Amino acid sequence: MIPNLPDYARLIKDRVGLHFDNAMEALLKSALSRRMAERNISNYYEYFEQLRISQDEFDNFITLITINETYFFRESDTLDLICDKWVPRLLRQRNTPLRILSAGCSSGEEAYSLAMKLHEKYQDGMAGRIEIYGCDIDPAILAKARNASYSSYSFRGVDPQIQQRYFTRQGNLYRLHDEIREKVSFHRTNIIKEQLLPEVDIILLRNVSIYFDTPTRRELHGNLLKMLHPQGALFFGNAETLANNFDILKLEQEDGIFYFCHHSEAPRVAPAPRVSVRAPLAAAPAVVVPAARPAPTERHSEDWLKKARACLDEKCFSEAEACIASVLRNDPRNQEALLIQGVIALEQCEFSQTAGNAQKILAQDEWSAEAKMLLGLAMMWQHQTQQAIAWFKQVVYQEPGYWPAHYYLAEMYRQSELRQPAQRTYRVVMQLLNDEMNNPSTVCRLRLPMVFPGNTFRFLCEHQLAQFAHQSG
Template identity: 25%
Template sequence: MPIVRLMIVPHPSFTQIAELIQQRLGIGFAMVQHTGSRAVLENLAKGDWAGLYQTLLKSPENSPIWQQIIHEFAIGETFFLREHRHYKILREHVLPQLIRHKNQTQQQSLRIWCAGCSTGEEAYSLAITLLETVPDLASWQIRILATDINEESIQRSRTGQYRDWSFRQVPPGFKERYFTENDGPYQIKPQVQEMVSFQRRNLLEGASLLQCDLITCRNVMMYFGKEQKAIVEDVLYSALAPGGWLFLGQAEAIQGQRERWITHIFPGAPIYQKPADTTRLRDTIQHQMLSPTQPFTKAHSELPDLYALAVEAVHEERFAEAEQILSQILAEQPQHARGHTLLASLFANQQAYPEAGAHLDTALRHDPMLADAHYLRGPIALEQDQLELATEALRRARYCHPGHMLAAFTLGMVYTQVGESEKATITWQGVLEQTYKTRPTALICDVSNISVGKLQRLLEARLGSWQDSHPHQKP
């Protein structure tokens, strides 16, 4: 899809430039198409695409021309305590475990790498979490290194100055404790600022800090190409000390060599750990939160309809944007069943089935009759050759919502796999009749971007094929 769309630009060097961007920055073709960045490249090229390609090929990433491109592609949307569920897991599970281990081994030191730190809010949030969690922190050796490929972001991070928008999900008293108000921006206090050092680094070039106890790399790899994603996962794994922890974005998941990680499934949040003993079998571990999750922000009734925006972003394959919106929804409304279900669909698309399953479990715990959640369990089970589980999930989806067209269509597919073609055709005929009564441009459900019209054409083709092979039977 992206390669075809790239050919809209009438010069083959544009494709070379896009490939070079992916090689240097990790960003895949889709990111070029879905952002408006092609206009930036057109402005830089000024009609000379071959010349721009040669300039980029010969220039380092800290050059002005590369930094202009990096600035365009950077996902700079961040704020303090973003994905507050992660900080809750840090305070209640990860840090206590690390502290116990360090005390037992008489090594009172912590090494933390915040990869893809953007403008610094996440790195300073980690420092504040340590201040609030680690007893006798003054007696510990703390190293927090924050890196980003964007030089402008690194410079802003070092100033430690932030405006109100960066504090939109913090608890009462947060700004007063850790910031002083200047004429305009809030200045982070030296006690926090001195805990963090910032460097401009490219993740694809290797680890910036070794023997890390904790790495955060959130919302960095969402638009990476497959090859670059594998490189970064290797970098992160090698940078962790045995027993070290990795936090990814809420809708991101390890893609390659999953077996070398221990996957910890917390409610709505998968966290990865490098085994302390590399000879042991890896596992997926389910956790419960130690205390109830309390949102920090304004009442639910005051929230805009963010969920509709998230659905739109998923339908248009703007997955990083969808993840950002869903993170905000679930931070403020942790019982938002549809939000968990939509996030599960992002994980399922990445074949991260344990993570998807965890979100679906949470969704159905809060809304047992949510048809989309039951439906999603069907394709996930099919991908793992679990036909009985898939059939049960799809039937439950139809029980919860008899008009769920995608559940019925998929159930028909299951019937064909088990040789029950007559059941399949009866099921599909019912869905087809339903499509004739529905607007063709309507989308069939939140977790799919298939339109009613497209489903109608699929059904007509399948039923027509069945009729051709059974000329004396009615479908």
């Protein structure tokens, strides 16, 4: 029993933002017992005082409570977008060097991955034009980053040729060559409160904000706003982007990757990610107004839509189409009707109609995951694999619990010979299907009138995973 545990949690949160929920509390407790034993202190109040007044002690302690998990080329599609699109674009616009910051860089793998990718692209042309920085709160992990020697654990998913080209084996470790090591400088910075540099063009802050609570993440955005160049971009990890959307910075996407940039126009509100049912897009009204009785045409439309859905379930497409036509005649922008018509078209292999309807919905609601799913499916059936991947990825970003999007993403990866992402994504589907079985109330469904039978998809995933296992020996 630690009598002043909340004081410790508060001190750490105030200084570096880390938030100790139940899962993290065990880490805090074990760090306390380890550090107090090393210092030969048994009184929790005495050690708290040490931690509060001594920066050195705080540094020693922080090393024990940060989670430094990282590896080379992690979530590499974001790195591809940065190196293949953002950097060339910025270099064209600029005579001064552009700045990239890996914030919460841990042992440096992210920053060095960028350095390797950019070296592949520009060779010596990088010098004087691109500056790469890494920063972290943990001094011990920064020392490891500067040293740049890694165990095989850091090379999960790295192309062996890249590993051979840029690293030399020394016993059990692989040492990064100086030509890459020298391209990155590492700094001790508290990313919530301090600004390492002004006008950073690209900030990566991946897999860091997951340890902060919402007020801290807001504070972080305020700080990042000051650091980000007016034309720059801020990238979070795939799973954390939407939880960071406070409209302090503007959420954008390119090639299915989300990022934040400065607002150049009036702020817009993007939806929060949802777990089960679709959240309303509009902000809640300040005054609760009793729901108005639907106007006769609205009621009429609802009846037609209900009937259309029933016909679609029965695969009576021309009847369903006739019902939808009745709705669209009065209300050509009706999103539900456009969606159902899009699904009917998909069933009949009229892919351009499906895509057209989905685009009409997106023109009204750029966050419609249903429309994006339809576009993904339409692209998939037309063998436009890369486009299908981009759409499915967007659905997955917005609706991480919606397994059909993960499943089709896995299929597209498999067809593109991307074995590792495919296997990983099939496993995600299996996990989500298990979660669905154990806790059906948390299931994420889209308002998409399509049926995806879980058992069949589970079987397909198992089959594909077994095939992969068989192929790899």
